[in-house]
Amino acid sequence: MHIQWYPGHMTKTRRMMEETISLVDIVIELVDARIPYSSKNPDLDELAKNKHRILLMNKSDLADPAATEIWTKYFEEKGFHVIEMNAVKGTGMADVTNAARALMKDKIEKLRARGRINVPIRAMIAGIPNVGKSTFINKYVGKTTAKTGDKPGVTRGKQWIKLKKDFELLDTPGILWPKFEDQQVGLKLAFTGAINDDILDAQTLATAFINHMMVVNPDCIRKRYNIEFDTIAEPHDVLRQIAEARGFKLKGDEPDLERASKILMDEYRGGKLGRLTLELPEDINDMLAEKEAREKEKAQTDKARKAEYKKRKK
Structure with a gap:
């Protein structure tokens, strides 16, 4: 996303x-x-x-x-x-x-x-x-x-x-910055509601949140909705379990994933899943190290391309 x-x-x-x-x-x-x-x-x-x-x-x-x-x-x-x-x-x-x-x-x-x-x-x-x-x-x-x-x-x-x-x-009015260098930052802002929900698909956001919580704290979802899943489960399947646990149904007895998605995000934002912090300084250090490595690789690639270009001009 x-x-x-x-x-x-x-x-x-x-x-x-x-x-x-x-x-x-x-x-x-x-x-x-x-x-x-x-x-x-x-x-x-x-x-x-x-x-x-x-x-x-x-x-x-x-x-x-x-x-x-x-x-x-x-x-x-x-x-x-x-x-x-x-x-x-x-x-x-x-x-x-x-x-x-x-x-x-x-x-x-x-x-x-x-x-x-x-x-x-x-x-x-x-x-x-x-x-x-x-x-x-x-x-x-x-x-x-x-x-x-x-x-x-x-x-x-x-x-x-x-x-x-x-x-x-x-x-002053609330202000973001023009470009998120790491999409994980954008996702976390979306999870907490800092980015307007109107521009996001509810199910995509909810499955991304489930995927993140599988790493951070899967028990908060298990306990809140009284469901069981392992940490290699598909987030979409977990979302179906949430819908079924809450009795959210569409015509034909299909689980209402849209409603389950909105409930999940509302309950997270309201603190009903527990007191959760989604990132720690060590996570940020890893992210910044990856960014530095990408920038270094790009700089080396650009340098090689310029050298090749000069060589061809000769």
Whole structure:
């Protein structure tokens, strides 16, 4: 399955972020704790390379706690201030303001020494679609200021939100990046709902998810649907078992795979399959090593072709 989703408004969003990044001191990025690497926009690292960075591991209540701890250490070693968060319940909210003030302490003290007392801390809030950004802002501010929804792409324009006299937040629309270098990243984004379901075939997505879980944690599917299968089973056959276990039938007593597919993905996203993290740093290291090997092989092939071309010209 080849996944790519980059609506036109995302190009406009990136341009707007490039134009306004100079106005902020801190970039606060939300990622999905179930897929911390895949839900982290690599473009932001370049865009915010000279800014303080706070990384919010949202939906941590849906992720494996041990895996979240591993990811927290991973990102802290890369210079991020990491906060585990559940935006729906408000867990971790107070830590955001404290972290921002701590990061800006030296600058604030220097400004006060010059007589500038009420200069606010300005932060940009960023993240991919459907990662919980609007829910976080609404909870953080204490009133509904940003639209929320269960479909990616709800927020479409930037808006400044004044939290207190010393803190201002620039909200931005959810943004992906133009090309997924690894299709596993695209799949994980689709699993969690960061990519619009309307562009994907439900059965194809569900069988891809089953295939992934056979490696990560097959027991979560076995226990949820009270079915049995081995890890070399065809994902399509597992999907049929899910449909039969739930009694989803079409005319002619055929299993309703479409309905089973939608139920499976809904229940995963709702945490009913358990607290699941779909990737670990070691998986990413393997992926990056494979990418490096592919790029090296391509460079060698290109070099050989150029040499052959020059030889023929002579």
